[in-house]
Amino acid sequence: MEKIVEQTLLYDFYGKLLTEHQKSIYEDVILNDYSLSEIAEENGISRQGVHDLVKRCNKILKDYEEKLHLVEKFIETKDMVNKINQLTKDYLQSKDIQCIEEIQEISNHIVKNF
Amino acid sequence: MEKIVEQTLLYDFYGKLLTEHQKSIYEDVILNDYSLSEIAEENGISRQGVHDLVKRCNKILKDYEEKLHLVEKFIETKDMVNKINQLTKDYLQSKDIQCIEEIQEISNHIVKNF
Numbered sequence: 001m002e003k004i005v006e007q008t009l010l011y012d013f014y015g016k017l018l019t020e021h022q023k024s025i026y027e028d029v030i031l032n033d034y035s036l037s038e039i040a041e042e043n044g045i046s047r048q049g050v051h052d053l054v055k056r057c058n059k060i061l062k063d064y065e066e067k068l069h070l071v072e073k074f075i076e077t078k079d080m081v082n083k084i085n086q087l088t089k090d091y092l093q094s095k096d097i098q099c100i101e102e103i104q105e106i107s108n109h110i111v112k113n114f
Numbered sequence: 115m116e117k118i119v120e121q122t123l124l125y126d127f128y129g130k131l132l133t134e135h136q137k138s139i140y141e142d143v144i145l146n147d148y149s150l151s152e153i154a155e156e157n158g159i160s161r162q163g164v165h166d167l168v169k170r171c172n173k174i175l176k177d178y179e180e181k182l183h184l185v186e187k188f189i190e191t192k193d194m195v196n197k198i199n200q201l202t203k204d205y206l207q208s209k210d211i212q213c214i215e216e217i218q219e220i221s222n223h224i225v226k227n228f
Contacts, residue, residue, distance in 0.1 A: 013184070014182070016181040016182055017182070064131075067130040068127070068128070068130055068131070070184055074228060077228075078224075078225060078228045081195070081221050081224045081225055082221075082225055084217065084221045085218060085222060085225065088214050088215075088221065089218075092211075092214060097206075100202050100205060100214075101202075103198065103202050103217065104202040104203075107195050107198045107199040107202065108199060110192075110195045111192060111195055111199065114188060114192050
């Protein structure tokens with residue numbers, strides 16, 4: 001996965017567990033794409049300080065994912081639901097009943113693996 | 115939701131964030147349904163100590179859910195996937211094309227709200 005996508009996803013899931021200060025700076029760097037110098041000046045800390053804080057936040061977010069695997073689980077489920085969506089389109093075109101059976105299998109699999 | 119179901123779900127999602135000691139005692143009380151006295155004796159702590167530890171764990175797990183809402187999100191998704199599963203059965207019986215359209219809507223909704 002692209003690094004920025006991974007960071008955004010991890011932040012979406014676990015960002016609420018960071019402190020307000022961490023969230024504010026992390027968002028400016030990762031989501032708003034401000035330069036380290038701008039953020040450093042605005043917050044009265046050094047560029048190195050901003051860099052270290054982002055590194056520390058990345059580690060915190062990754063540690064949560066390593067323990068909980070919830071981003072991984074959500075991505076898997078989303079992929080399967082996308083597949084279901086595609087199968088409904090295939091079915092409307094082809095009227096092949098196998099599409100319906102496949103939707104049934106996938107939805108069973110999702111429900112059982114929750 | 116029934117309290118024991120809620121506790122089990124919260125533990126499934128966030129249990130890995132507890133310490134080994136907390137996990138071991140929490141599992142004995144909530145999942146294995148041992149008595150407080152048994153667990154107290156086995157771990158060389160008081161019944162009150164076991165009670166307090168479980169209460170503290172419940173609070174930790176609830177605090178994570180209050181911040182992240184991931185159990186809530188998973189339950190919602192599971193309900194919708196169950197509905198998709200039911201609609202495939204309905205369709206195979208009735209051959210009503212509305213069932214397929216509804217599957218399409220629900221799967222779109224899940225993917226967009228992830």
